Amino acid sequence: MNVVQRQQWTIASFLAWEERQERPWEFDGFQPVAMNGGTFWHDDISANLRSALKSRLVGRPCRPLGPNVKIRSAHSVRYPDCVVTCTRQPGTSTIVEAPVVVFEVLSPSTSRTDRIDKAREYLEIASIMRYLILEQDSVAATAYQRDSGAWRATTLTKDDALALPEIGISFPLAECYAGIEFDSAADGAT
């Protein structure tokens, strides 16, 4: 039989390859995955989230980064929409060491990756204490909190607070959705 043996990707070969690409790619443990653009809502929610975090973390050792920095698990490399680290690192770094809280804003095309694959990968990163998945189409989130080596899940809806005890802050979930009007924008009607 004439079987072509395909070389397998490793994190090292992926990182070396990705450094030469013009746009960011993730590595899912098997192959590079192209990062796609997002919607206005995705962009708004990510920006609101970062400013909510940033304003509350001023003067503290922790700070929010993302979406242009990487984190790595044992098998994968990801670009979270937002990641908080409390460890000092050189400004030239591209990979966040010791991420503590990680956020993803759901998109229809990456929903499974965020909910299934990344939930598993982020649990493998021992420094991550909490993983927040924010809905894009309504004010709601799923909070995964590390508890004895597993995720403990709770849900947040529009009147709930997003509590982040690991980094000593809490703010209303609705703050991440400020300026977004889901009902009127959904069908473009005025």
Next chain:
Amino acid sequence: MNVVQRQRWTIASFLAWEERQERPWEFDGFQPVAMNGGSLNHDRITFRLHQALDARLAGRGCQAFGPHAKIIAGRSVRYPDAVVVCSPQRGTSALADRPVVVFEVLSPGTSRTDRIDKLRDYGEVATIRRYVILEQDSIAAAVFERAGDAWKATTLTAEEVLDLPEIAISVPLAEFYAGIAFSDEGPEPA
């Protein structure tokens, strides 16, 4: 001022109203929500799920119902895609009593409801030990297991087995997706 006072829905008034409707409706705690049809894949996965449960539960004390059986969950009334009960039921009842394991197959239109609202609703039903959310577009699932007053969350992918210790059965996840083809492509290794 001339404000029309709208009467609030209750579970009792909803159930009485729904009985007179031609098609099934859910009640989300605030208002009736129309049940929509699903895709062929949703239909196929739900069918395979029931086949897998029926085959393994035959002759045991537990049995699977759905998707036309209701459960009362907290302030809501829901039609899960599948629900397993292990106590005697009245065959003429429209409500499944004392549900133990509940399944939903995700749809783009109801994804938030299944993942956020129903996770909360099903958490309020003490007899529900496990809530399994099956992906529709790939072989994967999120499994929520009752752990005290919270959910312990894990994820399953294509090669894994869904363990349901409450009803003493296990099913390879892929069995629910038999006959469905999904595509997956990426670049070649560097």
